[in-house]
Amino acid sequence: MTGQLTDDDVWGSYESRASAGSNRLLNATNLTAAYGGFGRDVVALDDVSVHIDEGEILGIAGESGCGKTTLGSVLSLNARPPLYVRAGAIEIDGKVQQIGQGHKVPRTWRGSVVSLLPQGAMNSISPTMKVSSLVIDVMKAHGRVARNDALDRARDRIESLGLPPRVLDAYPHQLSGGMRQRVITIISTLLNPRLLIADEPTSALDVSSQKQLIEMLKQMLDAKIMSGVIFITHDLPVLHEVADRIAVMYAGRIAEIAPADDIVENPRHPYSASLLNAVLTPDPQIRTRRVFGIPGAPPNLANPPTGCRFHPRCALAMEECSAEDPPHVGNDLVYADCFWTAKNPDVPMPMDKLSAHTNIDTEELIATEAVGADAAAGDLVELGDLSKLAPSSGGNQDRDGDRE
Numbered sequence: 001m002t003g004q005l006t007d008d009d010v011w012g013s014y015e016s017r018a019s020a021g022s023n024r025l026l027n028a029t030n031l032t033a034a035y036g037g038f039g040r041d042v043v044a045l046d047d048v049s050v051h052i053d054e055g056e057i058l059g060i061a062g063e064s065g066c067g068k069t070t071l072g073s074v075l076s077l078n079a080r081p082p083l084y085v086r087a088g089a090i091e092i093d094g095k096v097q098q099i100g101q102g103h104k105v106p107r108t109w110r111g112s113v114v115s116l117l118p119q120g121a122m123n124s125i126s127p128t129m130k131v132s133s134l135v136i137d138v139m140k141a142h143g144r145v146a147r148n149d150a151l152d153r154a155r156d157r158i159e160s161l162g163l164p165p166r167v168l169d170a171y172p173h174q175l176s177g178g179m180r181q182r183v184i185t186i187i188s189t190l191l192n193p194r195l196l197i198a199d200e201p202t203s204a205l206d207v208s209s210q211k212q213l214i215e216m217l218k219q220m221l222d223a224k225i226m227s228g229v230i231f232i233t234h235d236l237p238v239l240h241e242v243a244d245r246i247a248v249m250y251a252g253r254i255a256e257i258a259p260a261d262d263i264v265e266n267p268r269h270p271y272s273a274s275l276l277n278a279v280l281t282p283d284p285q286i287r288t289r290r291v292f293g294i295p296g297a298p299p300n301l302a303n304p305p306t307g308c309r310f311h312p313r314c315a316l317a318m319e320e321c322s323a324e325d326p327p328h329v330g331n332d333l334v335y336a337d338c339f340w341t342a343k344n345p346d347v348p349m350p351m352d353k354l355s356a357h358t359n360i361d362t363e364e365l366i367a368t369e370a371v372g373a374d375a376a377a378g379d380l381v382e383l384g385d386l387s388k389l390a391p392s393s394g395g396n397q398d399r400d401g402d403r404e
């Protein structure tokens with residue numbers, strides 16, 4: 001990305017996959033949730049709002065502990081003690097559900113309106129249970145469904161997505177990891193939920209299985225099996241491949257949301273830019289490039305910093321960043337919460353300054369791992385077009401140069 005950006009380049013140009021005339025699928029507003037019972041509550045979600053249009057895949061990224069899984073649990077109405085939702089509302093198809101304290105959540109929403117594919121789901125299936133028994137259990141949990149109807153529906157769905165129907169007769173250990181994850185994804189959407197929340201669905205998969213799962217999710221969206229997906233992972237290359245927009249979370253809040261390409265090529269929050277700077281890639285053309293860690297560590301959410309929560313680790317922090325909450329710059333679908341961005345709306349993020357801020361240098365690590373990376377490099381680059389995730393330390397112009 002070269003030259004000056006206009007306001008429209010930065011905030012005004014986003015049209016979702018459904019494009020003009022699209023309908024809003026989800027409005028989740030002012031979600032606040034905390035883990036209690038340990039003395040001081042850990043507020044893992046602090047006044048977070050998320051909006052999705054029909055047909056969209058929204059990726060959720062961020063370091064470990066920033067609140068991604070908590071957001072998934074709250075949005076899917078699966079918050080259980082010690083996690084308590086303090087406030088918030090979820091609106092799907094115009095129906096509003098208050099989910100804060102004192103509000104009862106209708107059981108019918110879980111699974112049929114919003115479905116959660118939890119982290120590690122594919123490894124938590126009972127080894128003595130055939131896939132067909134799991135299908136029957138899941139369908140019965142959501143209403144009185146005849147055994148044969150449940151199996152017919154699962155068989156049709158499996159076939160329509162190009163998987164062999166015999167997987168229904170298999171035990172989990174008879175399926176490869178990739179097949180198991182695709183099967184469990186199909187089962188979690190048998191009720192045609194409006195929104196699927198998939199928490200780290202690709203993390204335990206090899207790259208070709210990741211690609212197959214991503215393609216299947218897109219196929220399911222096109223077939224309107226569900227109308228939107230929230231895809232949670234810390235893996236930015238995978239998110240860049242799968243998501244229409246990416247929300248970058250930090251310390252229980254959303255720092256930035258933008259179209260996936262924009263997050264990668266023109267991040268508007270120093271934290272998003274720092275995350276990109278920290279991506280380690282085995283691409284042979286760029287692995288000699290320095291990779292920069294983010295100095296420090298995410299804060300303890302029982303006692304987060306005042307103002308912008310990223311300010312203690314931010315190379316661009318100004319006086320006001322520690323004193324006040326940052327301004328919301330943008331609109332519902334595309335924004336960054338940042339004082340620097342508000343003051344510099346047309347200026348590309350100074351990647352070199354962010355890189356210089358840290359003394360964590362992984363050059364040696366890359367050199368050591370380069371030999372081992374050789375075998376995997378081709379597949380990985382093909383999957384995620386990782387070169388796009390490889391900002392150099394020399395600013396945006398150099399980043400473009402790296403990709404050539």
Ligand SMILES: Nc1ncnc2c1ncn2[C@@H]1O[C@H](COP(=O)(O)OP(=O)(O)OP(=O)(O)O)[C@@H](O)[C@H]1O
Binds near residue numbers: 042062066070
């Ligand atoms: N059961 C729990 N009890 C207390 N605190 C918790 C619990 N689960 C999570 N937390 C805290 O809530 C915060 C958010 O955690 P969460 O699991 O949502 O983050 P995450 O971004 O999904 O992390 P990861 O990528 O490691 O899964 C963290 O500070 C974490 O320590």
